[in-house]
Amino acid sequence: MYLIVIAWLYVTLLMALAEAFSTQGSVLGAIITFVFYGLLPMALVVYLMGTPLRRKAIRRQEEQGRQEFLASQTNSAIEPDTGRHAAALPEAAAVPAVGKEER
Secondary structure, three states: OHHHHHHHHHHHHHHHHHHHHHOOOOHHHHHHHHHHHHHHHHHHHHHHHHHHHHHHHHHHHHHHHHHHHHHHHHHHHOOOOOOOOOOOOOOOOOOOOOOOOOO
């Protein structure tokens, strides 16, 4: 892709030089020729052709961030109870049961 861009810029540079050194041309016309026939179209082409590469880079960066987030979450997570016994009840109930009289 870059070979085509370089070749086109070379051609437009030669067009601009021909414009600048001709008897009826001008330096301003040469600059305009180079910018409007060379730089702007090729900048647009490079930008549009690079869009898939930018998207892949963004996806790769998001996936890497997601992996780092998951790794940090698994390291800081509390280990689940893997024992075979029932969960223990609190020693003293903080709130009395409904309907029970206290003395």
